[in-house]
Every structure is written in structure tokens, then in C-alpha cells.
Amino acid sequence: MAKLIDINVDIGEGFPYDDDLLDIATSANIGCGIHAGSKELTLATIEKCHAKGVRIGVHPGYPDRDSMGRKGLESGQETAYLDSIQAQISQFCSRTKAAYLKPHGGFYNDLAVPLTIGWDSMLKHPGSKSPYEAGGQEISKAAGAGLLVILLRVHKLMLMGLPSTYLEEIGRRSGFGFIKEGFADRRYTAQGLLAPRSESGSVLKSSVDIKEQVLKLSETCDSLCVHGDTENAVAIAALVRQTVEQAGFEVKA
Numbered sequence: 001m002a003k004l005i006d007i008n009v010d011i012g013e014g015f016p017y018d019d020d021l022l023d024i025a026t027s028a029n030i031g032c033g034i035h036a037g038s039k040e041l042t043l044a045t046i047e048k049c050h051a052k053g054v055r056i057g058v059h060p061g062y063p064d065r066d067s068m069g070r071k072g073l074e075s076g077q078e079t080a081y082l083d084s085i086q087a088q089i090s091q092f093c094s095r096t097k098a099a100y101l102k103p104h105g106g107f108y109n110d111l112a113v114p115l116t117i118g119w120d121s122m123l124k125h126p127g128s129k130s131p132y133e134a135g136g137q138e139i140s141k142a143a144g145a146g147l148l149v150i151l152l153r154v155h156k157l158m159l160m161g162l163p164s165t166y167l168e169e170i171g172r173r174s175g176f177g178f179i180k181e182g183f184a185d186r187r188y189t190a191q192g193l194l195a196p197r198s199e200s201g202s203v204l205k206s207s208v209d210i211k212e213q214v215l216k217l218s219e220t221c222d223s224l225c226v227h228g229d230t231e232n233a234v235a236i237a238a239l240v241r242q243t244v245e246q247a248g249f250e251v252k253a
Helices: 018-022 039-052 078-095 105-111 119-124 145-155 166-174 207-217 233-246
Strands: 004-011 027-031 055-059 158-161 178-183 223-227
Touching: 004 018, 004 055, 004 233, 018 039, 018 233, 027 039, 039 055, 039 078, 055 078, 078 145, 105 166, 145 158, 145 166, 158 166, 166 178, 178 207, 207 233, 223 233
Parallel strands: 004 027, 004 223, 027 055, 158 178, 178 223
Antiparallel strands: none
């Protein structure tokens, strides 16, 4: 029986590739009109996903259009930025039923903190002296972590994110599941995190590199991401789908 793999795309952010990407992808992370795009575009994109049968994910980002929501949270921004995140998710979910939530940009990266070695064993032995015990004290120190758990529970959403990070534990604690995501078009650091976009070569462009990464990630991830703002996003998405299908995977959300 073929293994299933999902292909997700970040869309609804004002770039011209959305329609073509929706013909390839099985999941769409739809922006809420705050870090980019507009509320009108969000609603139009939701309708397109319904028409094409593409799974819908809510994709909230920090209210910083200058960086397209990609800068991390800075001191003094917590209340305004996290209030915006809550409002974005609530408004989106009042308009349509989302299947999952995927944080955008800085919000995603702020919570993509690697779990410590031995995390699983700590969970199995709650008596161990560790900041990662049942109360989740360590994770709770990350701005937005507690809010995200609550929002996932309130709206009954799975969480999509980088495995082996706080995001995976947040998804586990929410009780609605976690979708392990891999990035087809981004370079990783030695720690398994995404290389900063400010670094040269952080966005993969070579088809050879992309295919190699896709084959590696598809063995451990549930979903592969293609960013909708990359100039050759459609070609990358097509290459990703072709690569996994040729490897024997069924592309399905």
C-alpha cells in the first residue's frame, strides 16, 4: 500500500501563482490578510479551495507587513501581536471550517525551538527532574505557546509545523494532532531548523537539490511545503509532486 504524502502551499498573500498552485497542492495555508494580502483575498482564496477540493489551513502571521510577518517577536510587541494572531484565527474560523493551523513566518520560527535530546524518555518518566515535565514549564516560556494550545483546542484544529520542535509538542498537548512538515524549497541548518532567509542559498533553486530534499523529507514528514511567493513556485510544486509520485507515494491530504 502506497504511503500518503500531502503537498501544502502558502497562498492568499497577493502573489500571482495561487490558481496554478491549487491545481497541484492538496492543502492550502491561507493567509488572513494581515501580514500580506487582504481580507477580501482571503475569502476569495477560501472559495477557490472549496471549488477545487483542497484542504484548508489557517495561516496567521504577525501584523508586520514591512517584513511580511517574517521578523520574530520583539520585546514590547507581545500583547499587540498575539492579540492580532487570536483575532485572525477567530475571524477565519468564523467564515469556514479549517482542518489545521500553520503559523506563518516569525510566528512559526519563534516556536520552532528544538526539543532536547531525550524528550521522549522524559515524557515516559514524568518523575524525572526536567523542565519538560507534564506542566510544560519550558515551552510555556515561549511567547504565544500557551495561546496557541488554547486556540487549537477552541477551534478543534490540528497543528502543522516543524517536527522535533516546540511546535510538535504544542500540537501533542492540544489533543487534535500534529502534521509533520518538511520544506521542499528551503535549506536546513545542522540542527534541523530552517536556514535564515538572510543567508545566501537559504532558498533552494536547483531541481537536483529540491528532488534530493523531497525524497529525504518524504520518508519522515506528512506534508511537504512550497512557498507561494517564490518566483518559480509553480515549477517547484510540479517537481515536488512528480518526484513523490515517481517514488511511489500517493499525493493526498
